[in-house]
Amino acid sequence: MTMIxxxxxxxxxxxxxxxxxxxxxxxxxxxxxxxxxxxxxxRPVEHGLYVLAGVNPTRGMGWRGYALxxxxxxxxxxxxxxxxxRLQYWLPxxxxxxxxxxxxxxxxxxxxxxxxxxWQAYAGESAASNGAQMFGLTVHNFLSAxxxxxxxxxxxxxxxxxNVQALGNFWADLVRATLYILLPLTLVVSVALLAMGVPExxxxxxxxxxxxxxxxxxxxxxxxxxxxIKLLGTNGGGFFNANSAHPFENPTALSNLLENLSLLLIxxxxxxxxxxxxxxxxxxxxxxxxxxxxxxxxxxAAYAAEAAGNPLLHALGVAGGNMEGKEVRFGIAAxxxxxxxxxxxxTGAVIAMHDSLTPLGGLVCLFLMQLGEVVPxxxxxxxxGMLVFALLAVFVAGLMVGRTPEYLGKKVQAREVKLAMxxxxxxxxxxxxxxxxxxxxxxxxxxxxxxxxxxxxxxxYAWTSATANNGSAFAGxxxxxxxxxxxxxxxxxxxxFAFLVPVLALAGSLAAKPKLPTGAGTFPTHGPLFVGLLIGxxxxxxGLQFLPALxxxxxxxxxxxLAGKTF
Amino acid sequence: xxxxxxxxxxxxxxxxxxxxxFPLGMVGLGSAAFPTQAGGSLVMRDGxxxxxALVGQSFTGEKYFHPRPSATxxxxxxxxxxxxxxxxxxxxxxxxRVQRDMAKAGPAPVPADVVTTSASGLDPHISPDNAExxxxxxxxxxxxxxxxxxxxxxxxxxxxxxxxxxxPRINVLLLNLALDAQPAR
Numbered sequence: 225m226t227m228i229x230x231x232x233x234x235x236x237x238x239x240x241x242x243x244x245x246x247x248x249x250x251x252x253x254x255x256x257x258x259x260x261x262x263x264x265x266x267r268p269v270e271h272g273l274y275v276l277a278g279v280n281p282t283r284g285m286g287w288r289g290y291a292l293x294x295x296x297x298x299x300x301x302x303x304x305x306x307x308x309x310r311l312q313y314w315l316p317x318x319x320x321x322x323x324x325x326x327x328x329x330x331x332x333x334x335x336x337x338x339x340x341x342x343w344q345a346y347a348g349e350s351a352a353s354n355g356a357q358m359f360g361l362t363v364h365n366f367l368s369a370x371x372x373x374x375x376x377x378x379x380x381x382x383x384x385x386x387n388v389q390a391l392g393n394f395w396a397d398l399v400r401a402t403l404y405i406l407l408p409l410t411l412v413v414s415v416a417l418l419a420m421g422v423p424e425x426x427x428x429x430x431x432x433x434x435x436x437x438x439x440x441x442x443x444x445x446x447x448x449x450x451x452x453i454k455l456l457g458t459n460g461g462g463f464f465n466a467n468s469a470h471p472f473e474n475p476t477a478l479s480n481l482l483e484n485l486s487l488l489l490i491x492x493x494x495x496x497x498x499x500x501x502x503x504x505x506x507x508x509x510x511x512x513x514x515x516x517x518x519x520x521x522x523x524x525a526a527y528a529a530e531a532a533g534n535p536l537l538h539a540l541g542v543a544g545g546n547m548e549g550k551e552v553r554f555g556i557a558a559x560x561x562x563x564x565x566x567x568x569x570x571t572g573a574v575i576a577m578h579d580s581l582t583p584l585g586g587l588v589c590l591f592l593m594q595l596g597e598v599v600p601x602x603x604x605x606x607x608x609g610m611l612v613f614a615l616l617a618v619f620v621a622g623l624m625v626g627r628t629p630e631y632l633g634k635k636v637q638a639r640e641v642k643l644a645m646x647x648x649x650x651x652x653x654x655x656x657x658x659x660x661x662x663x664x665x666x667x668x669x670x671x672x673x674x675x676x677x678x679x680x681x682x683x684x685y686a687w688t689s690a691t692a693n694n695g696s697a698f699a700g701x702x703x704x705x706x707x708x709x710x711x712x713x714x715x716x717x718x719x720x721f722a723f724l725v726p727v728l729a730l731a732g733s734l735a736a737k738p739k740l741p742t743g744a745g746t747f748p749t750h751g752p753l754f755v756g757l758l759i760g761x762x763x764x765x766x767g768l769q770f771l772p773a774l775x776x777x778x779x780x781x782x783x784x785x786l787a788g789k790t791f
Numbered sequence: 792x793x794x795x796x797x798x799x800x801x802x803x804x805x806x807x808x809x810x811x812x813f814p815l816g817m818v819g820l821g822s823a824a825f826p827t828q829a830g831g832s833l834v835m836r837d838g839x840x841x842x843x844a845l846v847g848q849s850f851t852g853e854k855y856f857h858p859r860p861s862a863t864x865x866x867x868x869x870x871x872x873x874x875x876x877x878x879x880x881x882x883x884x885x886x887x888r889v890q891r892d893m894a895k896a897g898p899a900p901v902p903a904d905v906v907t908t909s910a911s912g913l914d915p916h917i918s919p920d921n922a923e924x925x926x927x928x929x930x931x932x933x934x935x936x937x938x939x940x941x942x943x944x945x946x947x948x949x950x951x952x953x954x955x956x957x958x959p960r961i962n963v964l965l966l967n968l969a970l971d972a973q974p975a976r
Binding site: 232273276277279296299301358395398402414419421423425426427429430436438449450464471476534537541542543558574575579583673791 | 796797798800806810811813818820824828829833840844848849850851868870871872874876877878879880882886889893906908909912913914916917918951956957960964967968971
């Protein structure tokens with residue numbers, strides 16, 4: 225580890241927090257339908273869309289109506305993407321003449337993009353045409369992120385006032401999140417990336433004759449726009465197979481700083497927006513502190529592990545940290561921060577190959593996803609996931625002192641705790657269940673590319689990434705098989721919608737309750753005591769259940785590595 | 792069913808707006824404002840494309856600086872199929888490969904980037920330590936003095952932005968182009 229390495233990481237995080245406060249305020253305003261600087265340009269577009277869609281943006285929806293509208297949009301968009309991927313050969317902008325995807329791969333990919341996961345069982349440059357990437361994948365990057373932001377805003381409204389039936393209007397939330405938040409940021413970031421060297425062309429490739437006379441085909445495409453929303457939307461699906469490690473997705477150290485900033489920006493801003501929505505800014509700051517402290521701790525652990533390097537290679541005479549699967553222009557510090565950021569949010573873009581991280585570096589990535597993607601998590605999904613943990617934290621505190629727990633003046637009772645646990649239990653069920661089933665089938669074992677404990681980690685990583693809607697991979701795994709295409713599609717579906725629907729029900733139940741005034745006996749939820757308690761609940765409830773699996777995978781591998789053992 | 796119309800209309804409208812109009816607008820903006828970058832930062836010599844300034848390519852001859860090993864298939868530095876080795880830290884295949892490469896890497900300690908593959912398999916850069924170890928070989932193969940080659944390496948070494956961001960690095964293709972441009976003796 226070096227001072228410069230720490231300096232780079234701290235600079236990135238400082239910029240994120242500096243931007244999160246004003247952006248959070250802006251997000252809170254536009255999601256409430258208030259005027260903003262962009263209103264003169266965007267209001268007419270927004271209203272045009274409402275008229276076309278036959279939507280009255282002021283008509284409130286109860287939680288059932290909201291959930292139904294959300295599911296309807298996502299179902300329609302899923303079917304459209306499935307059709308596009310199957311029919312890719314006949315769509316425009318397919319200069320390579322790529323054939324349509326197989327039914328199972330198209331199903332997996334469509335589920336992956338509609339759930340904001342962006343797990344990729346295909347290689348971008350050899351299986352997805354420019355057309356499919358533009359009309360299909362790019363649009364999903366916007367709408368899946370907007371769905372998350374909309375849901376987070378709806379759930380936050382349940383805490384804002386007492387005795388309300390409506391959580392908001394899903395169509396208005398979706399349109400506002402897309403037009404006022406995602407689109408302007410994407411335009412700014414994509415122009416900056418373009419200037420730094422990210423291509424944006426309809427050509428599929430360029431042909432070069434190298435200095436030594438060989439032919440080199442260089443894959444190209446409309447990358448810059450998709451790259452920007454892939455990070456801002458915490459999606460993570462790369463235009464190219466190597467994702468953000470590819471020099472065309474991320475050409476310089478400065479572009480990398482911008483990309484790392486982009487993927488953390490909206491999730492942290494939403495914590496601040498929450499404070500504005502509930503008219504108590506300190507509540508938002510407390511949630512941001514929980515997210516920031518956990519991210520900082522885990523990013524530091526990853527940096528320490530990667531900088532320490534691989535003793536098996538040191539024994540051969542190789543100097544320095546672990547550079548297998550890393551790029552020279554980023555180096556170890558930036559690669560470690562990115563690995564922690566991309567798994568702490570539900571992004572899943574990579575600038576280093578996670579399969580080749582040290583065992584403890586890989587452990588950090590796995591654990592951050594298994595916490596439920598809440599530090600800070602994906603666009604929207606991070607905030608509502610964190611609110612579930614906050615409710616469980618006040619419940620635990622209430623048990624300790626024997627009082628009915630409250631969060632922001634809302635009584636947390638049996639129904640709320642049951643719904644919260646129902647959502648949280650999806651993670652171990654799908655992650656541990658899926659991994660266990662895969663590891664006892666011949667098909668699952670045949671997908672592994674590494675032997676020993678790392679093989680187990682590869683399978684655990686796949687189910688973790690899919691269920692947590694992250695999308696990064698220990699990419700040596702052969703993922704395009706019947707078992708993994710269908711199995712992981714189910715995991716992604718459960719991780720997104722079997723979590724979101726109970727949480728919307730929970731919000732509906734809370735919204736209808738009166739908002740109690742703060743009294744002398746109220747447990748304050750903005751101080752250091754609550755921050756500490758919430759961190760404890762996240763680590764114990766979110767993380768501890770995975771410790772046995774982790775000790776068979778990365779932890780066992782770590783000690784094997786120290787003992788000089790290879791597999 | 793009242794949700795059906797908004798769902799279909801918004802999916803269609805956003806596909807048109809975000810999937811067609813904006814990407815195509817960005818392609819137009821790119822070709823007008825940043826034609827080199829938008830087209831892949833291609834490098835020309837004598838009117839022919841010799842590569843991209845951002846993408847590494849394979850060099851094996853004695854008179855060129857060599858890039859890092861690449862894990863792309865079927866050939867190294869296949870810019871049509873990016874990817875890393877995905878070998879675990881405890882993988883026997885990784886340790887065996889590094890051991891094989893150490894034989895021709897010169898005296899230990901060897902800088903890590905000499906014997907490790909990059910994430911993309913297309914890393915255009917090497918570290919200054921890596922370049923320094925190749926100076927004597929390149930100078931001998933070209934009949935240049937070590938000082939001349941060292942001067943070119945120094946001129947092609949990019950530092951950290953503001954002394955903080957990124958790692959010191961040398962673009963192998965651009966350095967080798969500069970070597971080829973040296974007057975023959």
